[in-house]
Amino acid sequence: MIMIAPSLLSADFAALGAETAEAEASGADWIHVDVMDGHFVPNITLGPPIVKAVSAHTTLPLDVHLMIEAPERYIADFAAAGAGVITVHAEACVHLHRVVHQIKELGLLAGVALNPGTPAAVVREVLEDLDMVLVMTVNPGFGGQAFIPGMVRKIAEIRGWANDVNPQLRIEVDGGISAETAPLVAAAGADVLVAGNAVFGRKDRAGAISEIREAAQR
Ligand code: DX5
Ligand code: ZN
Numbered sequence: 001m002i003m004i005a006p007s008l009l010s011a012d013f014a015a016l017g018a019e020t021a022e023a024e025a026s027g028a029d030w031i032h033v034d035v036m037d038g039h040f041v042p043n044i045t046l047g048p049p050i051v052k053a054v055s056a057h058t059t060l061p062l063d064v065h066l067m068i069e070a071p072e073r074y075i076a077d078f079a080a081a082g083a084g085v086i087t088v089h090a091e092a093c094v095h096l097h098r099v100v101h102q103i104k105e106l107g108l109l110a111g112v113a114l115n116p117g118t119p120a121a122v123v124r125e126v127l128e129d130l131d132m133v134l135v136m137t138v139n140p141g142f143g144g145q146a147f148i149p150g151m152v153r154k155i156a157e158i159r160g161w162a163n164d165v166n167p168q169l170r171i172e173v174d175g176g177i178s179a180e181t182a183p184l185v186a187a188a189g190a191d192v193l194v195a196g197n198a199v200f201g202r203k204d205r206a207g208a209i210s211e212i213r214e215a216a217q218r
Helices: 013-025 048-055 075-080 096-105 120-129 151-165 182-188 205-217
Strands: 003-006 031-036 062-067 083-089 109-114 132-136 170-174 192-195
Touching: 003 031, 003 205, 013 031, 013 048, 013 205, 031 048, 048 062, 048 075, 062 192, 075 083, 075 096, 083 096, 083 132, 096 109, 096 120, 109 120, 109 170, 120 151, 132 151, 151 170, 151 182, 182 192, 182 205, 192 205
Parallel strands: 003 192, 031 062, 062 083, 083 109, 109 132, 132 170, 170 192
Antiparallel strands: none
16 A cells, blocks of 8 residues: 655744644545754754654654664654654664654564665664664755665565565655656556646646555556
8 A cells, every 4th residue: 555645844834723634634644744954964854742743633654764873862742742653764763673662662663764875784783673664765854856776676675574574664755756767666666656846836736646656556
């Protein structure tokens, strides 16, 4: 089952409530929320108060992607703000196994993200503990960047391992996902597709979401 998670990074930040509600009405499965701290990535976005405000405008799970250093400091705050899924970057965690369990103990789904330059092997030892791996298909920090085709092999590698140890594992992709790139990542084993520009860059959000979903299921 392919899930589509529109990224609010490409939405109108002055109208996040309405943008979120429209994404839900347009067929989104999750709402992807990009948190950036200006240290782990060269951009700054939003924190728990905004997540809390957004959560009042949707019944969908909020898929919170933490692009921040030492994310263990803020996991409880994002959980209290209404996150349903929390994904941390492997590169930002000295004690990755501990952070994953910190998320799960709060009753949330736990994900680990990998930058394009980070090998899949970094998640191998925690694969059984995870609900999701997020394979970044651009270098994180900004919306609207070009998809990196070499990441398809990384998705397939992780799906191969997961088939043995954790068949329920979700593999999410983020960056440059559109109706053109969706078939490539879905064929490799990705089943949660984040899309920023491809959804919020279009007036017809429902059309955009269903085109990506159909392309992925083809
Ligand atoms: C990038 C963010 C993405 C971003 C994707 O650092 O993690 O979620 O919004 O945007 P698009 O789909 O436009 O590449
Ligand atoms: Zn993201």
